[in-house]
Amino acid sequence: MQPVTGLSVKGQIVPQRASLPGLMSRLACREPVANTAGAQPVYNSAMPTAPTPDSTVSRSAAPRFPMPSVGPNRTGGVVWHARALQASARWQPTRDAINRWLAGISFDSRQLILVGASAGWMMSTDFLARFDAIEAIDIDPLAAPLFAWRHGLRLKRRGVQVRWHRMDALAELDELVDRWPEAGWLFDNVLGQQIYRHHDLDAVEAALAGLAQRLAGREWASVHDWLSGPARPPAPQAVLDLPPERAVVEPGGLVLKGQSQRFEIAGESLLATLNAHGQWQDHRTAGVFPAGTEVALIPWEFRPGKWHWLQAGHVFQCGQTARTRFEARAARGNPAKALKILDELDRSERTARS
Numbered sequence: 001m002q003p004v005t006g007l008s009v010k011g012q013i014v015p016q017r018a019s020l021p022g023l024m025s026r027l028a029c030r031e032p033v034a035n036t037a038g039a040q041p042v043y044n045s046a047m048p049t050a051p052t053p054d055s056t057v058s059r060s061a062a063p064r065f066p067m068p069s070v071g072p073n074r075t076g077g078v079v080w081h082a083r084a085l086q087a088s089a090r091w092q093p094t095r096d097a098i099n100r101w102l103a104g105i106s107f108d109s110r111q112l113i114l115v116g117a118s119a120g121w122m123m124s125t126d127f128l129a130r131f132d133a134i135e136a137i138d139i140d141p142l143a144a145p146l147f148a149w150r151h152g153l154r155l156k157r158r159g160v161q162v163r164w165h166r167m168d169a170l171a172e173l174d175e176l177v178d179r180w181p182e183a184g185w186l187f188d189n190v191l192g193q194q195i196y197r198h199h200d201l202d203a204v205e206a207a208l209a210g211l212a213q214r215l216a217g218r219e220w221a222s223v224h225d226w227l228s229g230p231a232r233p234p235a236p237q238a239v240l241d242l243p244p245e246r247a248v249v250e251p252g253g254l255v256l257k258g259q260s261q262r263f264e265i266a267g268e269s270l271l272a273t274l275n276a277h278g279q280w281q282d283h284r285t286a287g288v289f290p291a292g293t294e295v296a297l298i299p300w301e302f303r304p305g306k307w308h309w310l311q312a313g314h315v316f317q318c319g320q321t322a323r324t325r326f327e328a329r330a331a332r333g334n335p336a337k338a339l340k341i342l343d344e345l346d347r348s349e350r351t352a353r354s
């Protein structure tokens with residue numbers, strides 16, 4: 001499967017005094033387009049596993065994210081905000097699912113580092129109001145004013161202090177982790193977008209897989225794209241009304257529906273529920289979370305005929321949390337599976353020490 005090459009946008013001159021809804025409704029935009037040259041007609045014909053078998057970068061080195069190599073930011077800006085505003089009603093079921101997931105996790109810290117904050121299109125003010133201070137980070141100059149438009153007044157009334165930082169948080173991650181050592185981190189629909197910013201997708205995948213190591217000892221969570229492509233579910237609302245699929249990450253795959261499956265097999269199962277067709281994009285995020293992390297898999301009707309599967313997970317202290325959670329479950333449910341994953345964690349920890 002060929003990678004998505006990016007966005008093609010037709011510019012427009014917008015009057016300074018145009019209202020926000022009016023501005024958004026007049027924008028013309030196009031979706032990211034997959035390079036389908038030589039593509040197989042079956043949607044999952046070449047979905048890579050995580051890590052990519054012939055990856056050019058060592059995952060054990062926890063590499064930094066490469067510098068962007070495809071020109072200006074193609075993952076945000078006016079096009080993205082216009083689409084989000086226009087699609088608000090269609091996105092509501094997925095927004096509700098994300099917010100139910102967020103309501104079910106608890107951050108120990110009262111300080112949140114919100115990476116890829118954008119306008120906060122997919123999260124609720126109630127979640128954000130759980131924190132005393134939010135360090136909001138985004139490279140998009142429109143993020144701060146639109147975030148304030150959506151959430152600012154209610155957060156101010158609840159005493160939440162929001163500080164904005166226009167920067168590439170992934171490029172400066174190590175420095176930011178040192179700056180805010182006690183904070184919790186939330187990556188908001190940003191990790192899956194890195195394939196649109198770089199030509200070397202092996203380097204991107206390696207950096208994503210090394211993220212947990214770079215955040216060791218920190219509490220963090222992420223909601224991000226895993227898979228995206230064309231689909232025609234016979235009853236879209238029925239798909240969206242179902243509770244998210246729950247799975248547990250294990251080395252090289254997931255425990256999904258009670259079965260241990262490689263990432264590509266689990267992906268095929270998810271796509272089948274959507275009546276997927278054509279060519280699908282793997283966003284190289286399957287290996288982001290460490291083994292033992294419980295994840296929610298959430299469908300998203302991005303636009304009519306174009307669907308995404310999102311992956312959402314919460315990591316307390318990379319590795320340590322996974323061990324605690326599985327030891328607590330070992331006495332019930334599937335103890336053999338829990339012990340198998342603990343054995344894998346033991347081996348990976350011994351390898352890391354040696």
